[in-house]
Amino acid sequence: LGYMYLLMGIISSPAVFPVAFTITWKKQSAMAAIVSSIVGVICGIIAWLVTAKKLFDEITIQSTGDNYPIVSILVPLIITVIWSSIFPDNFDFDITRTELKVLTDDEVNDTYKDVDPAETDPVRLKKAFQFALWCSIILTIILVILWPLPMYFSRYVFSRPFFTFWVAISMIWAICGAIAVAIFPVVEARQSIFRVIKGVFLDITRRGTGSVDEIVEVKHDTVNNEKVTKV
Structure with a gap:
């Protein structure tokens, strides 16, 4: 590995x-x-x-x-x-x-939901970028320089308790990383994934019927302020 x-x-x-x-x-x-x-x-x-x-x-x-x-x-x-x-x-x-133009999931799905202006606010986006940038720099300095290099140059030999602590931290870090990059995106996109799986299943079980188009979508009509069922 x-x-x-x-x-x-x-x-x-x-x-x-x-x-x-x-x-x-x-x-x-x-x-x-x-x-x-x-x-x-x-x-x-x-x-x-x-x-x-x-x-x-x-x-x-x-x-x-x-x-x-x-x-x-x-x-x-x-x-x-x-x-x-x-x-x-x-x-x-x-x-x-x-x-x-930045499209949200709601706009792509045509549900007529208003977009939060804060999501496209340049000032807020710049602050978020600066926050991510400084976090990346600080973590890089800590994990690449401040933590390992002094131990390397001092030729530090791990004791059993310290090695156990080191392994535990590594496992926690790996688990948190896996959750952030593998599990969280799936949870966040669960509705889209379910919609695709449902469409594929209907296509398989109803061949030649255009079954994906038969999924009933409930959309909000902003003009009449009432729900419209579209087949």
Whole structure:
């Protein structure tokens, strides 16, 4: 499992900075993002195998099992920043607010429910972005620098109670992460999932009848302020 995570880091980490800059930096060049990611993968694999060969004089599963993903993530950062600074795309992010309409589930389902203006308020969205940004920075500093590095340089050896605590924290972190990225989205989209499953079931059991269109939808008529049943 650790080897798989290492390989995933070497292959996928080159896209971290190009993707992040794509949605946060107006100068980010599309070509720079593509090229830097590909070059990052190539350089990461080369550095991975060459380092294993130099350190252990062989390329095996065991010799390539150490962590060497830093080249994969730093090379694209250097390439995309330099390239985009020289040949910027200068993307206008105002387009996302003026020309792209944000549709809620209610609008997509045509239920005529008013959209909460707070959900599209630029000031509120900017505050949410800043909150997420600072949380990410603080967590990164804590989890990558303040916590592991002092323990590494001090050559700290885990005692049994501390190791138990470490494993417990890791399990709690993994469970919370699984809930956030795997379970919560399913719960949030449960109505849409149920609607799709129901439509598929009706299509299977009522072949050729256009059964999906036969699902009765109750919609709110904002003009007459009464419920209209549509078949």
